[in-house]
Amino acid sequence: MTPRLRPAILILLTIFACPLLPGPLLPAADDGGELSPQDKLVVETVLRLQSFQLESSAPAKAAVLRYLRARLGSKQSFDLIRRFKPVEIAPDLAAFGLEHANETEGVRAAELLFAMGQQKRLLDVAEADDSERAMTAIALIGRSGRGKTVESLLPLVTSGETSMDRRIAALTAMGRQIDGQTQILSMVKETALPDELKFAAANVLLASPNAEAVEEASKYLSLPETADSQPLPPVVELAKRRGDVATGAKVFREPGTCIECHKIHGEGKEVGPDLSEIGSKLSREAMFVAILDPSAAVSHNFExxxxxxxxxxxxxxxxxxxxxxxxxxxxxxxxxxxxxxxxxxxxxxxSQSMMPQDLQRLMTAEQLVDLVEYLMGLQKSAEGSTAT
Structure with a gap:
């Protein structure tokens, strides 16, 4: 028997003879679902054969792919994908990553796509017509691309054909990486960024852990002043603060003027989106961005x-x-x-939102934090009604 055939023969023997294996590698939870006992046994065997090549056995590969599709998101599925890198699973992996983009498993799925050289599946979504999925894909690339983040997202940032909300999202996602911050700073110094991107650039660079980058960026960029003529802190710092809900409700109606364009529980004007459940839809950081840089997240049907x-x-x-x-x-x-x-x-x-671009001038930083605290409390309850 040649060494090339030995793993395939072992798999076939496993299928038909079901030899005893000391201790299962797959968790008990994997006993459910549509997988056959033979598929589970094949995967158990594959996990134990350190030198096994998946392409050496068509039956084993088919069983592993069935397992991956049935158990995608489990630790074992990620281990198998990392080891064998089967490109056939890439579409499922991309769909899973986008569905769970704000979860650890979704980011791990996207990281595996990059490891497999299949990141174009996320980039295609980032450039597709569906704006909401595109923004999800861009953020996911920023969380998972690591050394390939800049090369993946820079074309979106620099393209005049790309909508401004996607360009802002791509720049922000690039800023998660130090080399991304270096690229953004270079564009700022070369005056290669349009005005609509400067707020996002300032938020990225002025909040950088790299003191030299902050010092250099401050020569070219600044965050806008608030109502008390104080410079606005970066969004990442604002998101760490907590405010007062009752005061935030007053800010919504008075200095913030939000009620002039938005409804909450039927109160207000129906110009922009209804905010009765906004706390269920945005993270705290995204809420600040939506207020301070509204063109970064223009809602579908509200362009x-x-x-x-x-x-x-x-x-x-x-x-x-x-x-x-x-x-x-x-x-x-x-x-x-x-x-x-x-x-x-x-x-x-x-590409610019109809929402005013300088709302921070109507509020102090403290009032802004109170406003976000109030909006974060507008949640959809489990029964379908809205809690405040």
């Missing part, structure tokens, strides 16, 4: 449109409806304006 009529009148607002006969926009005052198609000179979607 800003600009309409110019043939008599020189301009409207800016959310698209409510469009037909062959007319277009209706809702302005930031909550007023719907309908224009006949024949009177439209220009109609286009903008």
């Amino acid at each position: 800003t449109y600009v309409l110019l009529t043939d008599d020189g009148t301009a409207f800016t607002g959310l698209l409510i409806s469009q037909t062959d006969a007319a277009i209706t926009l809702r302005t930031n005052e909550g007023i719907d304006r309908t224009v006949d198609r024949e009177a439209v000179e220009l109609f286009e979607k903008k």
Whole structure:
């Protein structure tokens, strides 16, 4: 028997003879599901054969792939993928990573895609039409790409064809890596960043653990001032603070002016998204970003449109409806304006959010923290109602 055939023969003997193995390697939880006892036994054997090559046995490979698809996310599945790198599992791995992007298992799945050279599956999602999944993919690449993060995301940051929210997300994700911060700082010094990206760049660089990077970045960038003329702390620092819910509710209605565009429990204007359950949808850090850099996370169906009529009148607002006969926009005052198609000179979607870009000027840093504390408490309850 040649050495090349020996592992395959051992697998076949395992399938048909079921030899006794000292102590199971797979956890008891793996006894459920649709896997056959033979598949489980094959995987047990494969785990014990240190020199086994998966391509040497088609039956063994088929059993391992069935196991991986049935148990994806388990430690054993990740161990098998790391060892054998079967490209056939890459689509399942990408889907799992995106579904669990904010969890340890999702990040591990994405790391394995990079290890297998299959990160393009995440990059394709980052460039696809589905904006929500794209933003998830970009953040996941930032958490898992390590040394390949910059080369993966830099094209998104620099592309003028990419929407501004994705460019901001890509820059922020790049900033998780020291080489990403170096690249961002270089772009800042070369004035290669558009104004819309400077807030995100400042948040990344001025919060860097590298003191030299902070000192150098501060020569070119600064965070905006708050209502009391104090510089705004980086988002990562703001997210560590805790505020007062009752005070935050007052900020929402008064100095923050949020109620002029958003509804909570039926109160307010329906210009932007309803925020009654916003605390269930965003992390604390993402909540600060949504307030301070709204173009970084423009919600689907809440993009800003600009309409110019043939008599020189301009409207800016959310698209409510469009037909062959007319277009209706809702302005930031909550007023719907309908224009006949024949009177439209220009109609286009903008990458910038209709939400004001400098809301921090209406609040102190403490009021901003209180506001976020209030919004984080707007949770969807288990029964489907909203808790405050």
